[in-house]
Every structure is written in structure tokens, then in C-alpha cells.
Amino acid sequence: MRADAKKNYSHVLAVARDVIAEQGAGASMRDIARRAEVGLATLLRHFPxxxxxxxxxxxxxxxxxxxxxxxxxxxxxxxxxxxxxxxxxxxxxxxxxxxxxxxxxxxxxxxxxxxxxxxxxxxxxxxxxxxxxxxxxxxxxxxxxxxxxxxxxxxxxxxxxxxxxxxxxxxxxxxxxxxxxxxxxxxxxxx
Structure with missing residues (x-):
């Protein structure tokens, strides 16, 4: 994995952890992407x-x-x-x-x-x-x-x-x- 992709991956995981802690396992993928400041396609590429x-x-x-x-x-x-x-x-x-x-x-x-x-x-x-x-x-x-x-x-x-x-x-x-x-x-x- 490229360095920037790995950084995005880690950042998305960190944001997702916070969102899921707040909203539970049913948290919206769109909300996670928005808060991670990545496109939904980027999020779904890492986590389908x-x-x-x-x-x-x-x-x-x-x-x-x-x-x-x-x-x-x-x-x-x-x-x-x-x-x-x-x-x-x-x-x-x-x-x-x-x-x-x-x-x-x-x-x-x-x-x-x-x-x-x-x-x-x-x-x-x-x-x-x-x-x-x-x-x-x-x-x-x-x-x-x-x-x-x-x-x-x-x-x-x-x-x-x-x-x-x-x-x-x-x-x-x-x-x-x-x-x-x-x-x-x-x-x-x-x-």
C-alpha cells in the first residue's frame, strides 16, 4: 500500500472509531466518509x-x-x-x-x-x-x-x-x- 493510501486508511479507521462509538455499529458510511473528509468512493474502496x-x-x-x-x-x-x-x-x-x-x-x-x-x-x-x-x-x-x-x-x-x-x-x-x-x-x- 502506498504511503498516502496507508495514511488515508489509518485516518478513516480513526474517524470511523469515533463515529461508531457515538452512533453504534449502524453508523452511516456517508457520515464516516464526510467526517473523515474523504469521498464515499474512497471509503468504499478500503471498506466495501x-x-x-x-x-x-x-x-x-x-x-x-x-x-x-x-x-x-x-x-x-x-x-x-x-x-x-x-x-x-x-x-x-x-x-x-x-x-x-x-x-x-x-x-x-x-x-x-x-x-x-x-x-x-x-x-x-x-x-x-x-x-x-x-x-x-x-x-x-x-x-x-x-x-x-x-x-x-x-x-x-x-x-x-x-x-x-x-x-x-x-x-x-x-x-x-x-x-x-x-x-x-x-x-x-x-x-
């Missing part, structure tokens, strides 16, 4: 559908989330890393209404544009769990699929207006169930 645009935004953020897991693996104790991972996941899920449904569908569909990014998040979660299990701070009777399922359930719940205010508490409950001896510091972080 609203879904393609949303997938590009989600993939970028999923990749950043996976990078965060890599940092947590080396910079935190295993139990702190798992608690921090849930906080990162929760922030991601809260900033992307409906993302959990997209991820659940993409997780087992290699043809999905989200598949590789979802697989990376799943793998990162499993690594953090295995590290905790190796140190004896995480339950031994669960695996990466279980952890990913709990994360998906939490993400789905916080999409619901009646549960959104309890997101921190729900995250604390889940991490307390995953960790074998959650410290009081971890409990304070989760609320």
Missing part, C-alpha cells in the same frame, strides 16, 4: 461494507489486546496478569457493542476476517491461564477454552444495560473463581 469496516476496527483492537497479554505475561505475577487481562478484556468488550457475538461466530470460522485475531486472543488467554496454573495460582481443572468462554460470557453480559453497571463486580467474581487464592489487592483492582 459497514461490516468490513467494523471488522477492521475490531481486528486492530483485538491485535492490541493480544499485545497487552504479551506484556502481562512478562511484567506481572501470574495472578495479577489474569486479573489485569480480565480488566483489559472488559474494557475492550465495553468499547465494542456487539463484539462478543462477532467473536463467538468468528472463533470457529477460519473464513472470517476476525478468525486470526480471535484465535490470538484465545491463545493469549490460554497462556496466561497456563502460567497461573504452573505457579499454582489458577485452578487446574480448567483450560483455555473454559477461560475464553468465561470471558465471552462476561463480555456478553456487559453489553446488556442491566448488567453494565455491575461489570467490575462480575469481573471480580469470575477472577475469584479462576484464581486459587485471590489476594485482597486483586479483589480491590476488580471493583
Amino acid at each position: 461494507t459497514r461490516e468490513a469496516l467494523f471488522e477492521a476496527l475490531v481486528c486492530t483492537d483485538l491485535d492490541a489486546l493480544t499485545q497487552k497479554a504479551d506484556e502481562l505475561e512478562t511484567s506481572n505475577s501470574p495472578d495479577e496478569a489474569l486479573v489485569s487481562w480480565f480488566h483489559e478484556w472488559l474494557a475492550f468488550a465495553q468499547s465494542h457493542t456487539g463484539v462478543v457475538a462477532l467473536m463467538a461466530a468468528a472463533h470457529t470460522n477460519p473464513d472470517s476476517a476476525l478468525y486470526a485475531s480471535c484465535a490470538a486472543v484465545h491463545s493469549a488467554s490460554a497462556r496466561l491461564l497456563l502460567r497461573g496454573q504452573a505457579e499454582g495460582t489458577a485452578r487446574a481443572d480448567m483450560n483455555g477454552d473454559d477461560l475464553f468462554g468465561l470471558m465471552a460470557a462476561l463480555g456478553w453480559l456487559v453489553d446488556l444495560p442491566s448488567f453494565a453497571p455491575r461489570a467490575g463486580h462480575l469481573s471480580h467474581l469470575i477472577t475469584s473463581a479462576v484464581l486459587t487464592n485471590p489476594s485482597s489487592n486483586d479483589a480491590k483492582k476488580a471493583t
